[in-house]
Amino acid sequence: MNEDITAGKWKQLIGKAKAAWGELTDDDLTRAEGRAERLTGIIQERYGKTREEAQQEVRRFFDANRD
Template identity: 70%
Template structure:
């Protein structure tokens, strides 16, 4: 999975990511720096999801909010 988001765009999307995954802290989201793999790992860890579940969730979110929007 390589749907990384440019740093500037990621900063704009932090609020939407926080809304989608409220268990993630602001610091964690900042450290993701738009890297989809890091976001998947955090969601997997914090929410107890499988890697596949977390990847599907991030893909859906990126389809709505990602680099091409």
């Protein structure tokens, strides 16, 4: 799995990410820049999840939304 999404693709996926993680703000998603590691940290912070839980969610999200 490629865990870094290109900027153009990430802009398209922001709406899906908002649906998946409703508590994330536009600023959070902009900060993530389509990078799995950053998104994992933001989800971990916002939702109080363990690192492993957040990584699994992000991995599933990227796997479900790759071309």
